[in-house]
Amino acid sequence: MVTIKDIAKAAGVSPSTVSRVVSKHPRISKETADKVKRIMAEMGYHPNAMAKSLVSKTTNTLAIMLPRPAEELFQDFFFGELLRGILTHSTRAGYDMLLTTATGEHDEIETVSRLVLGRRVDGVILLSARVKDPLIQYLNEQQFPSVLIGRTDDSNPHILTVNNNNVQAAYDAAQHLISQGHERIGFVSGPRNLTVSFDRMEGYRQALANAGLKLNTEWVVEGEFLQESGFRAMSFLMEMPDRPTALIVIDDVVAFGVLRGLTELGYSVPDDICIVSFNNIALSELATPPISSTDIGTYQLGYTASQKLVRLIQGEPIHQFSTIIPHRLIVRESSMHVPVKKG
Amino acid sequence: MVTIKDIAKAAGVSPSTVSRVVSKHPRISKETADKVKRIMAEMGYHPNAMAKSLVSKTTNTLAIMLPRPAEELFQDFFFGELLRGILTHSTRAGYDMLLTTATGEHDEIETVSRLVLGRRVDGVILLSARVKDPLIQYLNEQQFPSVLIGRTDDSNPHILTVNNNNVQAAYDAAQHLISQGHERIGFVSGPRNLTVSFDRMEGYRQALANAGLKLNTEWVVEGEFLQESGFRAMSFLMEMPDRPTALIVIDDVVAFGVLRGLTELGYSVPDDICIVSFNNIALSELATPPISSTDIGTYQLGYTASQKLVRLIQGEPIHQFSTIIPHRLIVRESSMHVPVKKG
């Protein structure tokens, strides 16, 4: 293990000088710098990250806190794309990513405080906000640099957020169906305690209200972000006497399940029922039929989150604490059918 | 920031004693331990990870090196599932995961040596081996604790590996088709420089040879691990006068593309052509038709890799340097059709 002292000795300078060469201090003469650099290359010097962190009190590392039921998340392309956005930026900015997950409900705070209070990371990225999220509240109290991908209520002023306008996105999806003449529109939602479910439900509600359409609560089904959820929802939903002619589905993976459920029950999409979904994962357009989905800018969501967090850490001025990534409905076959009006 | 000295002072003991309480040193009396623990809880003490790492020369962190074209990888459910396996074990074993990716071809070694020589991590997990992988060779030379998910040639004795028997897996897939009476079987492969492509190609070759079937090299198409690859392969493959009646596809995501391509060209699966694929991602059974796929134990692959690496780091005896995770062909509709014999 070659240390800064070894380099200093070999170059005939002090360790401080070597340190300053590494960190490009302006007061170092070109000759000294060149000599030291040459010797570092010759001897294969690599600064010890821990020693540096200890004294500089910065780790150049960000943590991603994965939400508890990580199974769901990982099943989703959505997560991979998000991670890719985060990683692309953080690598460019010179930050490493630490991936962490709690083992249980209660040790969530414990896990994050080990990292935060143990000065293991410089900032935290949170995924998937719950309606009353203790983790968010904790980080807000600690005033530790954090960014949430999702939404939090206004009482957490220290937390940056990057999010979609999910109310509007769901409104747009519903409006698309309404404009095609649908009057009975259902909603296959995700877990009720996630803000994303809440917001999309709200947009759905508003669109229906605006169009003067009835919202039959029996047309609203809550589930997980899993295929099974969508699959199971169908057997229930399609048995209803006055069943919907169109469905809004919270996520593409769930929509795959919905599609499969409908196929097995003998229904045809979009002829019997139309479907619009969210997240626009790569496979959506390869489904049979291709699924209409809302592109929420997943990569951008991750990239922006990392970007804002790094800015916050580096003390740059924050123009806006909350950033909205635009969405766009991609219409495909699954919603291309005009329903037959009832007598 | 409350340090070990603060606790020592408050408890009326020396810092060494506090340190020993934290690390459960047997020579500490129960009374002292209890008192120190109480005070730590009261004052909210959290050990500084960097200081600890500096002196103990261990970081309790593993790195995952992502292969260069990370886009492909992230598009794949496969990666998420693998990550879940790794993370589940590493969390249990008390290790954090550092996710890193190189920005270019050349700085791969640089990126990993910063982590390795900078003593930032205790071990490295490598994904997706190339045929002559400089990264693997580097880690082998450094004799740094590493595990490869995939295969390497025998000249890297210091690298642990976890892998499937991909030759056998492809053999089994081909055999399945052959036993159904197929005589013209094609192969949609991945990038040629990945060992996984190489091995599956080999199994495919062996099975055909064993059955006395001709391998038409025009039936073999190389591409990426992307849907487009599968999609594009079809327009080419199906125009051939003596086109195959069955296809083996390197990955489910590619198979989705294949399926879509065939649908657009007006072919029906499995009636016109049968398909068998690999990796068995969750959406495979939701495709139309459900795709026959080889379950390669993705989660297990990741879990085992982490397990072996941690054992190596902790100096436990290694029984076998190379572990094979069993595979299993899941037959679904996409390969359930007996071809009509010619003449």
Place this chain on the structure above:
DNA sequence: AAGGTTTGTTAAAACGTTTGCACAGCTCAA
């Protein structure tokens, strides 16, 4: 030519732990 500023470098303290060694007090066998 004197004083002030700039430039290039060093010495030493600090960061918060762990751990080898020393040692005091105790127990117990001979």
Place this chain on the structure above:
DNA sequence: TTGAGCTGTGCAAACGTTTTAACAAACCTT
């Protein structure tokens, strides 16, 4: 009673950096 062994604790060095303060030498400015 002696001393060997054990138990519980403290001292101080070490880990490899960064950074403040100090200072010598060189450069201006008048």
